[in-house]
Amino acid sequence: MFGGTPAKKAEHFWPSFKRLLGLLRPEWLGMAWVTLLVVVSVALTVIAPKILGQATDVIFNGAIGGALPKGITLDQAVQGARAAGQDQFADMLSGSNIVPGQGIDFTELGRLLMIVLAMYVVASLFSWWNGYILNALVMRVIYRLRADVESKLNRLPLSYFDTRQRGDLMSRVTNDVDNIQTALQQAFSQLIQSVLMVIGIGIAMFLVSWQLALIALISIPLSGIIAGVIGSRSQKLFKQQWNATGSLNGHIEESYSGLDLVRAFGRGEVMLEEFDERNGKLHAAQVGAQFVSGMIMPAMNFVSYLSYVLIAVVGGLRVAAGQMTIGDATAFIQYSREFSQPIGQIAGMANMLQSGVASAERTFEFLDAEEQTPEHDTQHLPERADGRVELEQVDFSYDPAVPLIHDLSLSVKPGQTVAIVGPTGAGKTTLVNLIMRFYELNGGTIRLDGIDTTELSRAELRGQVGMVLQDAWLFSGTIRENIRYGRLDATDEEVVEAAKATMVDRFVRQLPDGYDTKIEADGSNVSAGERQLLTIARAFIANPSLLILDEATSSVDTRTELLVQHAMAALRTDRTSFVIAHRLSTIRDAHTILVMENGSIVEQGDHATLLAKRRAYYDLYMTQFQGAATEEPEREADRPAEPEEVPAS
Secondary structure (H helix, E strand, O other): OOOOOOOOOOOOOOHHHHHHHHOOOHHHHHOOOOOOOOHHHHHHHHHHHHHHHHHHHHHHHHHHHHHOOOOOOOHHHHHHHHOOOOHHHHHHHHHHOOOOOOOOOOHEEEEEEEHHHHHHHHHHHHHHHEEEEEEEHHHHHHHHHHHHHHHHHHOOOHHHHOOOOOHHHHHHHHHHHHHHHHHHHHHHHHHHHHHHHHHHHHHHHHHOOHHHHHOOHHHHHHHHHHHHHHHHHHHHHHHHHHHHHHHHHHHHHHHHOOOOHHHHHOHHHHHHHHHHHHHHHHHHHHHHHHHHHHHHHHHHHHHHHHHHHHHHHHHHHHHHHHOOHHHHHHHHHHHHHHHHHHHHHHHHHHOOOOOOOHHHHHHHHHOOOOOOOOOOOOOOOOOOOOOOOOOOEEEEEEEEEEEEEEEEEEEEEOOOOOEEEEEOOOOOOHHEEEEEEEEOOEEEEEEEEOEEEEHHHHHHHHHOEEEEEEOOOOOOEEEHHHHHHHOOOOOOHHHHHEEEEEOOHHHHHHOOOHOHHHHHHHOOOOOOHHHHHHHHHHHHHHHOEEEEEOOOOOOHHHHHHHHHHHHHHHHOOOEEEEEEEHHHHHHHHHHHHHEEEEEEEEEEEEEHHHHHHHHHHHHHHHEEEEEEEOOHHOOOOOOOOOEEEEEEO
């Protein structure tokens, strides 16, 4: 389940609605066909009741005419009815086309009924055809939208993801896009057809009887008022519902992602209480939103019934007065029923459209997010760079008000191993992220083999770098596929060679399926150390010129750490390496150790030199290892074994 807020009230409805319609612009030909099919379908549906009314007149005129004496005229029949005191019957006869003595014309009746049946069949087929075309083009629109969203994800800077909840981002690229699809498929098509039905039936009603049409039109302003008042209220409640949904989903995601931690600290009851509270808020919001939005259709139906009663009464009086035929009255009553139905559908689709536009607004907000600075790839590196790294007066901060790295300069020769140590928040990971161009500098320059990294494409730069992080992330697939992820064109033999070089082959051979063993979604079927070794093998097969190891041994046990260290030693061979480590025992052999505090390098040198200075590195080292501080520098040269490690203070 993805967390985040799926959709909320659109703050700028009309601009977002216009932009949503703009997504359909490439499908203008399909939309033209859809519109044409809807127009034809609606036209046939509108004309059919009029012809059905003519069939009703055939039945009525035949039934009455057959009861009248044959051979007299209609005027004579009217006069005879008045003479007999049947004035109302006489008025009705005067407004009809009855032929005295002539019964029901079944031939004409059959012809009219066949025409009506054909109209409804063709209208239904066109309606199905319209739905098929619309669904196909909407799928293409959503396909392109999803592609745009995925492409946008790869163009956004890491700073964008640092300041937003992952669950909310996942919701924007999944739930909101699905909501847009629903709106386009259902609300949009239904609105087009309903609007055309209202227009077509309205014209037909005026042609049949403008007096009854005016009565029917009373429902439009009443429906508009109802939709406006209730819709506005429901829109606010839907916002609360989506916010509550996002809050609940975010909590669920955290609960499942940190399930081990929740259980370790015995916080299951606390998380459950938090879930119940948020679930209760969502339930209350849903009840309120659905209750208010559910009032729209009953209110619309009441207006429809009121209009229907007025039309039936007035229509009956006009038929009795001979001012319209029974067939026209029947047709008009059917029109009135069909007239209120699309109005109700328009109101019913309003909430879905509002929700869809709100999702579109959130999606467009994501698509409009500021991207990474444009690339100026005017320079290029050889297939494998030498690995000389230079930082010159580098300035960087995540927040302009909180400086982090200031005026940092560093030069690293090809093949050297640079270890970076320091307290949490000193800027160690930030430094290597700047080398990778995950963030852009506020000032200064970073060069790789003498080339400013801003003059290289990010893909070319990162293609020279291999990373092994503290969190060993594996993808769903086989072990072979996870190793090959470092270089997709690697052969099976190269995968095995990389595995042997990084101590992976020894445990993979013991698995029943070997390199074809499937890695579960969370990598739970391999140990933490094995996962880390696999990530090292992945970096090894990429054969980078520059290597970054960020706390690669912090999550493994001491025995596995030795394997990881051997694997990393093989990985660091013949390439420039940056190693971030808290365990100082892992970086004793580094060519250069950088000690960072508050974004600055406060000390720089090899292990023995820094210990001899007895400053920041010395203090860090002594907090981790027992032994006399005064003896440490003198014992470095002939030290037989690593001192006993104790927890850091």
